[in-house]
Amino acid sequence: MLSHNLGYPRVGSLRELKKANEQFWAGTIDRDALQKVARKIRHQNWETQQNAGISLIPSNDFSLYDHVLDTSLMVGAIPGRYHQLLDGKSNKELDLYFAMARGYQKNGLDINAMEMTKWFDTNYHYLVPEFVKDQKFKRYSDKVLLEFEDALQKGIVTKPVLLGPVTYLLLGKEKEAGFDRIDLLDSLLPIYISILKELSARGAEWVQLDEPGLVFDLNEKEKLAFLSAYSQIREALPKLRILVTTYFGPLEDNLGIAIALPVDALHLDLTRGAETLPQILVDDSFVSSTKKLSLGVVDGRNIWKNDYRKSLEWIKTAVNVLGEDRVLVAPSSSLLHSPYDLELEKNEAVLTPEIKNWLAFAKQKLHEVTTLARLATLDCSNDSAFLANQKAIESRRTSALIHKPAVKARVSEVRESDFDRQNAFAIRQAIQLEKLKLPLFPSTTIGSFPQTDEVRQLRAQFKKGALTLNEYETRIREEIVDSLRWQEELGIDVLVHGEFERNDMVEYFGEQLSGFVFTQNGWVQSYGSRCVKPPIIYGDVERAEPMTVKWSAFAQANSAKLVKGMLTGPVTILQWSFVRDDQPRKDTTFQIALAIRDEVIDLEKAGIKVIQIDEPAIREGLPLRKHAWKTYLKWAVDAFRLSAAGVADQTQIHTHMCYSEFNDIIDSIAAMDADVITIETSRSQMELLDAFAQFNYPNEIGPGVYDIHSPRVPTVDEMILLLEKALKVIPARNLWVNPDCGLKTRKWPETEAALRNMISAANLLRESV
Ligand code: GLN
Numbered sequence: 001m002l003s004h005n006l007g008y009p010r011v012g013s014l015r016e017l018k019k020a021n022e023q024f025w026a027g028t029i030d031r032d033a034l035q036k037v038a039r040k041i042r043h044q045n046w047e048t049q050q051n052a053g054i055s056l057i058p059s060n061d062f063s064l065y066d067h068v069l070d071t072s073l074m075v076g077a078i079p080g081r082y083h084q085l086l087d088g089k090s091n092k093e094l095d096l097y098f099a100m101a102r103g104y105q106k107n108g109l110d111i112n113a114m115e116m117t118k119w120f121d122t123n124y125h126y127l128v129p130e131f132v133k134d135q136k137f138k139r140y141s142d143k144v145l146l147e148f149e150d151a152l153q154k155g156i157v158t159k160p161v162l163l164g165p166v167t168y169l170l171l172g173k174e175k176e177a178g179f180d181r182i183d184l185l186d187s188l189l190p191i192y193i194s195i196l197k198e199l200s201a202r203g204a205e206w207v208q209l210d211e212p213g214l215v216f217d218l219n220e221k222e223k224l225a226f227l228s229a230y231s232q233i234r235e236a237l238p239k240l241r242i243l244v245t246t247y248f249g250p251l252e253d254n255l256g257i258a259i260a261l262p263v264d265a266l267h268l269d270l271t272r273g274a275e276t277l278p279q280i281l282v283d284d285s286f287v288s289s290t291k292k293l294s295l296g297v298v299d300g301r302n303i304w305k306n307d308y309r310k311s312l313e314w315i316k317t318a319v320n321v322l323g324e325d326r327v328l329v330a331p332s333s334s335l336l337h338s339p340y341d342l343e344l345e346k347n348e349a350v351l352t353p354e355i356k357n358w359l360a361f362a363k364q365k366l367h368e369v370t371t372l373a374r375l376a377t378l379d380c381s382n383d384s385a386f387l388a389n390q391k392a393i394e395s396r397r398t399s400a401l402i403h404k405p406a407v408k409a410r411v412s413e414v415r416e417s418d419f420d421r422q423n424a425f426a427i428r429q430a431i432q433l434e435k436l437k438l439p440l441f442p443s444t445t446i447g448s449f450p451q452t453d454e455v456r457q458l459r460a461q462f463k464k465g466a467l468t469l470n471e472y473e474t475r476i477r478e479e480i481v482d483s484l485r486w487q488e489e490l491g492i493d494v495l496v497h498g499e500f501e502r503n504d505m506v507e508y509f510g511e512q513l514s515g516f517v518f519t520q521n522g523w524v525q526s527y528g529s530r531c532v533k534p535p536i537i538y539g540d541v542e543r544a545e546p547m548t549v550k551w552s553a554f555a556q557a558n559s560a561k562l563v564k565g566m567l568t569g570p571v572t573i574l575q576w577s578f579v580r581d582d583q584p585r586k587d588t589t590f591q592i593a594l595a596i597r598d599e600v601i602d603l604e605k606a607g608i609k610v611i612q613i614d615e616p617a618i619r620e621g622l623p624l625r626k627h628a629w630k631t632y633l634k635w636a637v638d639a640f641r642l643s644a645a646g647v648a649d650q651t652q653i654h655t656h657m658c659y660s661e662f663n664d665i666i667d668s669i670a671a672m673d674a675d676v677i678t679i680e681t682s683r684s685q686m687e688l689l690d691a692f693a694q695f696n697y698p699n700e701i702g703p704g705v706y707d708i709h710s711p712r713v714p715t716v717d718e719m720i721l722l723l724e725k726a727l728k729v730i731p732a733r734n735l736w737v738n739p740d741c742g743l744k745t746r747k748w749p750e751t752e753a754a755l756r757n758m759i760s761a762a763n764l765l766r767e768s769v
């Protein structure tokens, strides 16, 4: 049985590409040195896949920065503002590429980067293609041909991977009014066809066209675009074998379109859309055709060992209907979203052999795919690989490390009333007004202060054992007290302790909760050279003891002003981790929510009167299909409410969100019922507030008055203007004054100057009303 892979991680097993890219941008290595690193990674990836026995190995899945940007360059969709960089010299191609990715400030030019957004519902971000009304396409980059040739020279006939033309258009944006980007298909296709022809001429037998757009809600025109694209491609290339892949969800109403495509093979993601398999196997037109079916049985987006029994059942069901020759075995999606290699995890004290035995990273997943292809045609009851796999699965299913009856019982005993505060917001607001005695337009910040090298050093030294606990904590306390004095001097109303003790807003909590484990090298590309190392939630989550109370209580004891407690919300902790696949996401989130709830109650007991629970990732969790939004939003909002509702009315609960549009989820944001929400709005000039205004959002709200992503210090006037704009749509008594987000990436001088101006703006505004 044929096995294949959809794509392999490309940053290098030790993030070599990240480092080389950053050196190239800093000017410390040249183009050739960068390309050499890139080439080495490609070669290693191909070898790894060859050694694992993968039959069809992908090429062009590599990218220096982003594969959607690569596609824009392939078809010459280069926005006008970059044309000044196109002077035909070949050495400039990289300059242009990185200018589109990161912006360009050199030689008197100042060109901004392309917009970046999330790749489906993953944490990978791509550069959004930009289209204009009279968009012209032309072949520009031959990367796909070069990489095919490169592998060919090593004796590997790869399966080139291209982002399919329809999904490419769907993922882009119209930059002017008066046209629909889907209508660009007919002018885009000749580019694809010319490249496919050349690939075929050079010896490519299979090509993979990724069309995950088929798991979106599509209108009729978009559906027809798929049919039109693939019949034109088929007509131009009758012999080339074309594999169309779908992933990240079931096909649902798009199944008929997918089946009708005149291609040689169709790939399904069974880890996120298993229901499509029985549907396709009873479809006469598919079954009676000669098309192959690729089964994505090994999860490309998570780190759990595959359950061979379950996968083989799927494979055997398909083989029974289609026969062995028509079935391929594969990961569910590209392995881009998995860390490289479990064998790099050597620290047994952290990742114990028991837990490690439940995991598989990209390299291990390749072996799972080829083993499954081998086992598919055998009686595997005595096969050692099969037996070892089932033993690991059984160990995970029953491990006392994972399963804590008390935690499960507590979740099952959650009652409706646990989601509700004592009284409705209007009553709480009156009580808080009296107890907290905050002025009109209270000011605050979002939590973190600059993480200077010194602060990072402190944590690193402590981790290494170079500082004792006592020395470390003394230094952190000094930082906190300094920042409190400084906030008081500035005149901020609700202070923060600064989060100096935290490396990362999820990791900090994960390290203190049971059921989490951390890797040393489990990096996954987030965008460009940025990689993240998500914690792994493997077991039932429980809080052994208070996590933040010591620091918050210390800070409150050192100031006569209110100091805000600072927590990360359950949905964000879930969303930024690798999650369990052995229970619904909702259950894991509720377990985390109960742990946070206990922390909130303990903070209240310790005298903290204002507590913020950050939920920047609520929107990221939205399902790809609209009909599934309601269910998700219900439990996500419930999880937040569960974490927040254990306190008395006089305790003020804040939440914070950034990078969000709120229009289509505003009712859910309101249902979270935080007393105060702070949001990012300054870059949209308060436009994001409109959703709150139209909804008559009842609770208090702090629309960020300045962008913390830039070192630029905003003027007092600018911020007053934004606040006045906000006052047009929010009642004065509900308006807070704060920056867009936490300040950890900023430096102190600009932070101080910006906050000083922000406080002046708040004061002037108070005087004017
Ligand atoms: N409290 C966090 C901070 O200030 C919030 C970060 C975020 O919203 N991403 O750093």
Ligand code: ZN
Binding pocket: 446, 616, 656, 657, 658, 740, 741, 742
């Ligand atoms: Zn934020």
